[in-house]
Amino acid sequence: MKQFIVVGLGRFGSSVAKTLADNGHDVLTIDENHQKIQDISNYVTHAVEADATDEEALKTLGVRNFDVAIVSIGDNLHANILCTLILKELGVPYVIVKAQDNLHGKVLTKVGADRVVYPERDMGERIAHNLISSNVLDYLEFAPDYSVVEILASSKMVGKSLARLEFRSKYDVNVMAIKRGKHLNMSPGANDKILENDTLLVMGKNENLDKIRNFE
Ligand code: ATP
Numbered sequence: 001m002k003q004f005i006v007v008g009l010g011r012f013g014s015s016v017a018k019t020l021a022d023n024g025h026d027v028l029t030i031d032e033n034h035q036k037i038q039d040i041s042n043y044v045t046h047a048v049e050a051d052a053t054d055e056e057a058l059k060t061l062g063v064r065n066f067d068v069a070i071v072s073i074g075d076n077l078h079a080n081i082l083c084t085l086i087l088k089e090l091g092v093p094y095v096i097v098k099a100q101d102n103l104h105g106k107v108l109t110k111v112g113a114d115r116v117v118y119p120e121r122d123m124g125e126r127i128a129h130n131l132i133s134s135n136v137l138d139y140l141e142f143a144p145d146y147s148v149v150e151i152l153a154s155s156k157m158v159g160k161s162l163a164r165l166e167f168r169s170k171y172d173v174n175v176m177a178i179k180r181g182k183h184l185n186m187s188p189g190a191n192d193k194i195l196e197n198d199t200l201l202v203m204g205k206n207e208n209l210d211k212i213r214n215f216e
Pocket of ligand 1: 007008009010011012032033036052073074076
């Protein structure tokens with residue numbers, strides 16, 4: 001069981017805190033808003049009303065004994081950056097921060113954030129990818145220019161083995177798993193054939209994944 005701190009209980013922070021607590025983890029939430037603390041107090045281990053830019057207050061709460069902190073103070077960039085800096089200086093090993101945009105993200109990295117997330121931007125991209133290509137069921141950016149996509153097998157794929165489709169040799173993408181109904185093949189081999197309604201989990205460079213998506 002890991003110990004988490006969630007700072008800022010907007011929709012994102014609350015959702016992270018509740019999900020961690022539902023999965024049996026120890027969660028300390030911090031927010032300066034009395035009502036937000038009241039609302040979450042029944043879900044998490046500790047809910048504390050405090051200013052997350054107050055170094056002494058964070059020290060008293062023993063934040064250095066926690067494994068991970070998630071900072072999600074949206075509108076107040078100054079507070080978001082300052083809180084990140086203090087948490088790192090107090091010795092929290094891993095600090096994840098929600099950023100508004102790239103510039104904000106860069107500053108957060110400079111002050112020590114271990115990971116910067118952009119939930120609104122990422123969700124927007126996922127939905128757009130779903131809309132652009134009807135056979136893309138889900139999409140996850142894995143690294144800059146690389147993604148993992150869940151694709152519904154197109155008619156051109158059906159009945160062919162992975163070797164015959166030449167995804168790896170021709171397109172440099174990897175089929176990581178094939179889902180058929182409730183059955184999941186997690187290490188598909190060259191001789192495995194694609195059947196109608198199969199779902200493929202494919203990883204590769206975005207430009208190559210585009211070719212697989214449009215493999216009609
Ligand atoms: P959402 O996740 O809903 O999009 P948001 O990104 O708009 O939220 P805000 O609502 O601006 O975020 O802030 C999130 C929370 O952070 C609020 O509940 C607010 O009370 C809290 N907050 C802001 N500044 C501080 C601070 N200095 N110390 C503690 N909590 C703070």
